[in-house]
Amino acid sequence: MKILSTAKTLFLLIILTLAMPAQSLDESFVFAVIADPHASQAAKYEVEKYGSHVDRFLHCVKKMEMLDQQDRPDFILICGDIHLWELEKHLDQVSFPLHVIAGNNESGKRRKEMREKFPQDFQVDGQPSDYYSFLHKGVLFIAMCDASMKDHVGHLASEDIIPSGQCEWLERELSRPEKEKILFAHIPPHPNGLDSTMFLSRNDSRFFNDLIFKTQPMAMFFGHQHLPTRECMFGVTRSFIVRSCAWNFESAPIGFLLVRVHEKGMDVREIILGE
Numbered sequence: 543m544k545i546l547s548t549a550k551t552l553f554l555l556i557i558l559t560l561a562m563p564a565q566s567l568d569e570s571f572v573f574a575v576i577a578d579p580h581a582s583q584a585a586k587y588e589v590e591k592y593g594s595h596v597d598r599f600l601h602c603v604k605k606m607e608m609l610d611q612q613d614r615p616d617f618i619l620i621c622g623d624i625h626l627w628e629l630e631k632h633l634d635q636v637s638f639p640l641h642v643i644a645g646n647n648e649s650g651k652r653r654k655e656m657r658e659k660f661p662q663d664f665q666v667d668g669q670p671s672d673y674y675s676f677l678h679k680g681v682l683f684i685a686m687c688d689a690s691m692k693d694h695v696g697h698l699a700s701e702d703i704i705p706s707g708q709c710e711w712l713e714r715e716l717s718r719p720e721k722e723k724i725l726f727a728h729i730p731p732h733p734n735g736l737d738s739t740m741f742l743s744r745n746d747s748r749f750f751n752d753l754i755f756k757t758q759p760m761a762m763f764f765g766h767q768h769l770p771t772r773e774c775m776f777g778v779t780r781s782f783i784v785r786s787c788a789w790n791f792e793s794a795p796i797g798f799l800l801v802r803v804h805e806k807g808m809d810v811r812e813i814i815l816g817e
């Protein structure tokens with residue numbers, strides 16, 4: 543009788559476990575992605591229409607503030623080439639929390655300034671770090687640092703990226719138990735692992751792409767290329783190279799992304815300034 547009762551309990555437990563939905567996130571939310579604000583650089587394109595690069599960044603923020611409450615982002619990710627030394631003079635006009643990562647325009651002492659401005663983010667195991675992760679409503683956001691000074695080819699290891707060991711850290715973060723993970727960085731991997739400027743180096747791309755195929759994060763966001771936003775797939779992972787909010791080659795429009803994360807996945811909407 544006792545054996546039967548134990549078997550019955552086990553059976554019920556299995557049924558209950560199977561019936562429970564996989565816990566992915568705490569609640570639906572929106573975040574924004576901005577790439578390459580280049581805040582200290584003089585504007586060259588459509589200056590009369592959009593003003594300075596700082597004006598353009600603040601224009602994006604105003605667009606976010608004008609959204610209905612349920613569409614407003616919880617925070618903004620900025621994918622490098624920020625020029626924080628200039629942008630920080632205007633951050634009193636930004637009502638959203640920021641999470642930033644360095645681009646190839648931020649190096650050496652500029653990275654130190656970024657770490658000091660966002661000390662809650664830029665740390666690993668309690669130590670200052672150019673790469674970091676944070677949790678938001680059950681989703682793990684992974685900020686990867688892959689840019690070095692004066693090099694448009696990306697690297698995962700460099701004397702300009704502290705501490706050493708980012709590849710092992712990435713393997714660890716992408717294997718964490720949180721079901722949903724979103725990665726952001728400045729320089730995108732080459733989808734085919736080729737040797738090409740404006741992408742991660744050949745061997746870093748191959749290591750990174752293998753890791754993404756194996757660990758299957760939900761999405762990745764990059765900047766750097768100053769081209770209209772493109773999406774491609776790395777296995778099941780959605781990957782976006784996001785247009786700059788300051789300037790793009792061939793005078794392509796400027797803008798940013800709004801991303802809604804929900805139980806069934808992710809909806810991405812592009813906002814183009816001037817539309």
Ligand SMILES: [Fe+2]
Nearest residue numbers: 578623645766
């Ligand atoms: Fe840039």
